[in-house]
Amino acid sequence: MASIASTPVVLIDLEAERQMRTGLLLAAPAILLILVFIVAPMLAVLVLGFTDFELGYGSFRFVGLENYAELFSDRTFLASLRNTAVYTAIVAPVSLLLGLGLALLIESEPVGRSFFRTAFFLPVASLLVAMATVWQYLFHPSIGPINAALRLVGVAGPNWLGASDMVLTSLAIIGIWQSVGFNMVLFLAGLTAIPRDLYAAAEVDGAKSARDRFFLVTWPMLGPTTLFVITISIINAVKVFETVKTLTEGGPNKASEVLLFTIYREGFVYLRVGYASAMTMVFLAVLVVLMIAQYRLLDREVHYG
Amino acid sequence: MSTLTLSGITKSFADNDILKGIDLQAHEGEFIALVGPSGCGKSTLLRIVAGLEQATTGSVRVAGREVTALAPAERNVAMVFQSYALYPHLTAGQNIAVPLAMRQLSRLGRLPLIGALAPGQKAIRREIQAKVREMARSLMIEHLIDRKPGQMSGGQRQRVALARAMVRRPALFLMDEPLSNLDAHLRVHARTEIVDLHRRAGVPTLYVTHDQAEALSMADRVAVMIGGRLLQLAPPQQIYADPRHIEVARFIGQPRINSLASRVTEEGMVRFGPAALSPAAALRAGTAVTLAIRPEHLRVLPRQTGVETGGLPGQVERLEFLGSEVIVSVRLDGMGETLLAKLAPAEAARLATGQPVGLLPEADHLLVFDVAGHRIDAMPVLAQLRENAHG
Amino acid sequence: MTALQLAPITPGRALRFCVLVLTAALFLAPYLFMISTAGKAQSEIFTSSLSLIPSEPHFLENFAKAFSRVSMPLLLWNGVIVCGLILAIQVVIAVPCAYALAKLKFPAARLMMALIMLGLLVPIHATALPIYVAFDRMALLNSYMALVAPFSISVFGIFLFLQFFRSLPDDLIHAARLDGMSELGVVMRVVVPNAWPAITAFSIFSVVAHWNDLYWPLIVVSNQAYATPPLGLLFFRAAEAGDDYGALMAATLIITLPLLAAFLLAQKRFVEGITMTGLKG
Structure with missing residues (x-):
């Protein structure tokens, strides 16, 4: 009796061990690459942030928090933080609301759905560097179509990308144009996922107007989607780089200096790796804070477990 | 005064006729079960009554009021959905309160957060709270009041959905397969519960189901819908014993009713083994008809006795033991058709697979239908039986 | 659908439709001007x-100029090579790992999940x-190696496949083992064929991301021979003194076209693939 009972136990152990070995083997390449290309560089950035390492010079020394102290008196970096914040504060909310609005319009209109979806999504699938070039032409102060159109109605158009008080707005317009379609598609998916019965129940329960049904059903049911769209919109806005590099190089007068562009220039143009590493840590801290905000603060409110 | 009157309801999508002219009248406080196979249009009909869909033609009257052109909210009907359709972001209590809040609070008062500050809304809110509590108590779900649907079992959700429908005494209850998402055990229990609730509230109910057992056990009257038509509306016993259409006879009853093609004889009779029926209205000899008989009205006798008494000769093909009864499949000699008989286990104990038997119908329970499926009233002729037995 | 299309045209509906049409026109305007300007003479x-x-159409002249300044075929070829290599390696590395995490008793599963979450947070920047x-x-x-290597591991890929594999029934894998397959055989012959929707979506996501990426190529490539399309366009702009917008738009058009064509041909999959990032939360 005892021997019969113990036999299967031994077999299960063998199976578990075999699975463990195979599992490790299958995951080994991924683990190795994560260590090499994510964990090690992360640690290196952390360490480099405390050094005065510059590419091209053989030696470097630890300088403690000097880089971080310099950061917060560096006018370029502070401008860069401020500009990134302003850019994000324009792009994220506008592209969220526009995305939601367009999704609701498309959902309510049976004609031309796929055409509209394609039209709004096209910028998402387009090469941003290339389209930024097109926008540069559109924004051109003298020969650009936008100002030409404004002249037709008697308005003198601004120097969109060339004036320091306009450049962030212009970049934000491109950013919004580029990201609305993405948000719209997420909202469309969210809308389709709402059970039709809920609207039927709302109607029977006395929700007469479209507005009532929106606040009783649509808006709460889009909660998780909205949370995700908010987070991804902010993160993508904070990561703005392509348009700045292509169109303004941070100018004029550092008016479009943004975080990633400043890091890029310090690290890869001036080759001040240590200093750029400290900036990178700040950039990462921003991302971490955003993620934590998503998971901790808002998640509780919108998840219907 | 009738509480629900449907007249000439049709519904078509493109070339597809979903409903082909439905007339129905419910009486005061009546529980009507709308039963039929899937795709027969019963759910569409329910949604038309609710106002969630628009009929192509026809009119809907609820409590004597013409509501055909009104929005669902204005019809004073309540509905329980198959999926329950509870708002997942609201607690059970808030879900139950929605129908009241939507009707009694002002637009401003309904807004989250600020709503509480709106003038004059506080008293109404308190009143709603009291009604919700009372409703929850009567359905024994008070302990669930602060839970969200995601944290409840299927049975609990179903009760919350019921509570939400019942909280403001509507003129009419609509239920769309409310039990089909429950497991079998819970379903039987919930049946009696809904019937009790209906009796207490006295609100007329239109209940859609595809489950004939539900329809027969719960309803005052059963409406059988097949292929977009309402074929019969009658009390359960009558639906079972006296179906007016072959499709009704086939849909109701488990196992399915036996049916055989036959023809009117020279004498104007319809015959089945030793039994003969005389149609109430004379039929021409040779007219094609369908004979039907329920499995419990067939007797299976050993070949000799069976055939001597005029029974149809056949062979036992299969015996299915179901506990309280045994289903016997008998293949008729020469005709190749298989009929089912339902026997008590003691009776079936004498039978074995492959055994030659004689099948004997209870003539009183033979049903005759014309080729279009409509019932032909017919009486058994006893003299005929005797003559046959001797000749 | 047909019933909806027959819905009555109310003033509200007409207004909504107008808003949609106008907004769509605004969104499409850059493309129209790109095409139109690519065909205009400088004057x-x-x-x-x-x-x-x-x-008077100057398409030919502008396109000829675009081709003469920078080798467009080389740019596109580089884009294909780099994106192809990245995708192939990512899938080959991520699929077995995701399978091990999803379906095998894995010793360091928690640690691994922590690594993946960390990886999701950390961008290449x-x-x-x-x-x-x-x-x-x-x-x-200045090598393909430099362009490809950092993206050989996609934690997002692992995450996506992991979610997908978890939804595959365990019994399917048990049956395959009983049929005598090795674990690798299970992955190749049972898991991968059933994971095509996830793999397609991931492929589109990956290709779009890396075709469009400027940051990393800008850092590691200064030699035009290894330039990817976005970087090549930057080089082209640098070589282009003044405002020869005709040639510039022609170059832009050439570089945008392949991905746009792919998008228009396989729209549904594209939308799915790119919004797959929606699972990231």
Whole structure:
């Protein structure tokens, strides 16, 4: 009796061990690459942030928090933080609301759905560097179509990308144009996922107007989607780089200096790796804070477990 | 005064006729079960009554009021959905309160957060709270009041959905397969519960189901819908014993009713083994008809006795033991058709697979239908039986 | 659908439709001007910028200029090579790992999940500096290797496949084992064929991301021979003194076209693939 009972136990152990070995083997390449290309560089950035390492010079020394102290008196970096914040504060909310609005319009209109979806999504699938070039032409102060159109109605158009008080707005317009379609598609998916019965129940329960049904059903049911769209919109806005590099190089007068562009220039143009590493840590801290905000603060409110 | 009157309801999508002219009248406080196979249009009909869909033609009257052109909210009907359709972001209590809040609070008062500050809304809110509590108590779900649907079992959700429908005494209850998402055990229990609730509230109910057992056990009257038509509306016993259409006879009853093609004889009779029926209205000899008989009205006798008494000769093909009864499949000699008989286990104990038997119908329970499926009233002729037995 | 289309045209509906049409026109305007300007002569660009149809088409001249300044075929070829390599390696590495995490008793599963979450958080912008320094030391800059290697591991890919594999029934894998397959055999012959929707979606996501990426190529490539499309366009702009917008738009058009064509041909999959990032939360 005892021997019969113990036999299967031994077999299960063998199976578990075999699975463990195979599992490790299958995951080994991924683990190795994560260590090499994510964990090690992360640690290196952390360490480099405390050094005065510059590419091209053989030696470097630890300088403690000097880089971080310099950061917060560096006018370029502070401008860069401020500009990134302003850019994000324009792009994220506008592209969220526009995305939601367009999704609701498309959902309510049976004609031309796929055409509209394609039209709004096209910028998402387009090469941003290339389209930024097109926008540069559109924004051109003298020969650009936008100002030409404004002249037709008697308005003198601004120097969109060339004036320091306009450049962030212009970049934000491109950013919004580029990201609305993405948000719209997420909202469309969210809308389709709402059970039709809920609207039927709302109607029977006395929700007469479209507005009532929106606040009783649509808006709460889009909660998780909205949370995700908010987070991804902010993160993508904070990561703005392509348009700045292509169109303004941070100018004029550092008016479009943004975080990633400043890091890029310090690290890869001036080759001040240590200093750029400290900036990178700040950039990462921003991302971490955003993620934590998503998971901790808002998640509780919108998840219907 | 009738509480629900449907007249000439049709519904078509493109070339597809979903409903082909439905007339129905419910009486005061009546529980009507709308039963039929899937795709027969019963759910569409329910949604038309609710106002969630628009009929192509026809009119809907609820409590004597013409509501055909009104929005669902204005019809004073309540509905329980198959999926329950509870708002997942609201607690059970808030879900139950929605129908009241939507009707009694002002637009401003309904807004989250600020709503509480709106003038004059506080008293109404308190009143709603009291009604919700009372409703929850009567359905024994008070302990669930602060839970969200995601944290409840299927049975609990179903009760919350019921509570939400019942909280403001509507003129009419609509239920769309409310039990089909429950497991079998819970379903039987919930049946009696809904019937009790209906009796207490006295609100007329239109209940859609595809489950004939539900329809027969719960309803005052059963409406059988097949292929977009309402074929019969009658009390359960009558639906079972006296179906007016072959499709009704086939849909109701488990196992399915036996049916055989036959023809009117020279004498104007319809015959089945030793039994003969005389149609109430004379039929021409040779007219094609369908004979039907329920499995419990067939007797299976050993070949000799069976055939001597005029029974149809056949062979036992299969015996299915179901506990309280045994289903016997008998293949008729020469005709190749298989009929089912339902026997008590003691009776079936004498039978074995492959055994030659004689099948004997209870003539009183033979049903005759014309080729279009409509019932032909017919009486058994006893003299005929005797003559046959001797000749 | 048909019933909806027959819905009555109310003033509200007409208004909504107008808003949609106008917004769509605004969103599409950059493309229209790109195409139109690519066909205009320099003089016309300076005089009538609002007309969409060129008075005398200069498409050929502009495209010829675009091709003569930068080798467009080489750019596109580089884009294909780099994106293809990245995708192939990502899938080959991520699928077995995701399978091990999803379906095998895995010793360090929690640690692994923590690594994946960390990886999801950390973009290339954060790890670029040390990798660049290392590649510089190893003299790897200006090579396909430099363009591809950092993206050989996609934690997002692992995450996506993991979610998908978890939804595959365990019994399917048990049955395959009983049929005598090795674990690798299970992955190749049972898991992968059933994971096509996830793999397609991931492929589109990956290709779009890396075709469009400027940051990393800009850092590791200074030699035009290894330029990817976005970087090549930057080189082209640098080589282009003044405002020859006709040639510039022609170049832009050539570089945008492949991905746009792919998008228009396989729209549904594209939308799915790109919004797959929606699962990231």
